[in-house]
Amino acid sequence: MIKSTDGTPMQIKKIRLISFSPTRTSKKVIDAIASAMADIPCETNDLTYPDAVSELHVGADELAIIGVPVYGGRVAPLAVQRLAALQGSKGPAVIVVTYGNRDFEDALIELRDIAVKANFLPLAAGTFIGEHSYSGAEMPIAADRPDNADLATATTFGSQILEKLLALQDWPGADSLKVPGNIPYKAAAGKMPFTPLVLQSVCTECGACLPACPTGAISLASGIQIDQNLCIFCCACLKTCPEDALQIAAEPIKQKVQWLHENCAERKEPGLYL
Numbered sequence: 001m002i003k004s005t006d007g008t009p010m011q012i013k014k015i016r017l018i019s020f021s022p023t024r025t026s027k028k029v030i031d032a033i034a035s036a037m038a039d040i041p042c043e044t045n046d047l048t049y050p051d052a053v054s055e056l057h058v059g060a061d062e063l064a065i066i067g068v069p070v071y072g073g074r075v076a077p078l079a080v081q082r083l084a085a086l087q088g089s090k091g092p093a094v095i096v097v098t099y100g101n102r103d104f105e106d107a108l109i110e111l112r113d114i115a116v117k118a119n120f121l122p123l124a125a126g127t128f129i130g131e132h133s134y135s136g137a138e139m140p141i142a143a144d145r146p147d148n149a150d151l152a153t154a155t156t157f158g159s160q161i162l163e164k165l166l167a168l169q170d171w172p173g174a175d176s177l178k179v180p181g182n183i184p185y186k187a188a189a190g191k192m193p194f195t196p197l198v199l200q201s202v203c204t205e206c207g208a209c210l211p212a213c214p215t216g217a218i219s220l221a222s223g224i225q226i227d228q229n230l231c232i233f234c235c236a237c238l239k240t241c242p243e244d245a246l247q248i249a250a251e252p253i254k255q256k257v258q259w260l261h262e263n264c265a266e267r268k269e270p271g272l273y274l
C-alpha cells in the first residue's frame with residue numbers, strides 16, 4: 001500500500017495493467033509506466049486475444065493503467081469492445097493511447113470517456129508513439145518505437161503519477177482531467193474488406209501467426225487461411241511471421257502506407273497529461 005504525504009492510506013494495493021495491443025507497442029508503454037511503481041503488486045490483464053475475459057472488476061484500491069492503440073484517430077474498435085468488460089469502483093485510472101506517428105485525434109478523449117463510463121476516475125493520460133502497424137523494412141513508419149527515449153519518458157511519467165497519487169488528499173473528480181480531442185468524435189473508419197496476403201510458397205506453416213491474431217481469424221488447414229470477416233488488419237500476423245510470408249497487397253492500403261511513409265516521417269514525441 002502507498003501512503004499520502006499526510007500519512008493517510010491512499011489504498012492503492014494493486015496495479016492493474018490492462019491492454020489491447022495486437023503489435024505490442026501499447027503493452028510495452030504501459031509496462032514501462034508501471035516499472036516506476038515496482039513496490040506495488042501488479043496484475044496484468046491482456047485483452048488482446050480471443051480468450052479475453054468478458055468481465056473484469058477493478059477495486060477502488062487498485063490503480064488501473066489502460067493502454068490501447070489508435071485506429072483512424074479513434075480507439076481501435078475491438079479495444080472498445082474488449083474494454084466493455086471493465087467495471088471500475090471509482091478508483092483511479094491512467095489512460096494511454098499509442099499511435100503510429102500520424103495523429104491520435106479523438107482517441108484519448110474517447111478512452112477517457114470509456115474509463116469514466118466504466119466507473120474509473122481518470123488521474124493521468126498519455127499519448128505515445130509506436131511503430132506503425134503498417135510499417136515494414138521498405139516503408140518504415142515510426143520504426144522501432146517506442147524506443148529507449150520513449151520508454152524512459154514512460155517510466156518518468158510513472159514516477160510523476162506516483163507523486164500525484166501520494167500528494168492527493170482526495171480522489172480526483174471524474175471530469176477533472178483535461179485531454180485533447182473533440183466531442184463529438186470524428187467518424188469511425190469502416191471495416192476494411194481486405195486481409196494480408198499469404199505467400200503460400202514462402203510460408204513454412206510454422207503456425208506462429210495463429211496465436212498472434214486478436215480475433216482468431218487465422219487457421220492452418222491447407223496452408224494459412226485468413227477469414228476476412230474476422231480480420232481487423234492489425235498486422236500482428238505480419239510482424240510475427242519469421243519468414244515474411246505475410247504482406248500488405250491490397251492497393252488502397254499500399255497507397256496509405258506510402259503516404260504515411262512520406263508524410264509522417266518527422267518524429268513526434270509523447271504527450272503527458274497530469
Ligand SMILES: Cc1cc2nc3c(=O)[nH]c(=O)nc-3n(C[C@H](O)[C@H](O)[C@H](O)COP(=O)(O)O)c2cc1C
Binds near residue numbers: 133
Ligand atoms: C487499422 C489501423 C488504423 C490505424 N490508424 C492510425 C491513426 O489514425 N493514427 C496513427 O498515428 N496511427 C494509426 N495506426 C497505427 C497504430 O496506432 C500504431 O501502430 C500502434 O502503435 C499500434 O499499437 P499496438 O502495437 O498496441 O497494436 C493504425 C493502425 C491500424 C492497424
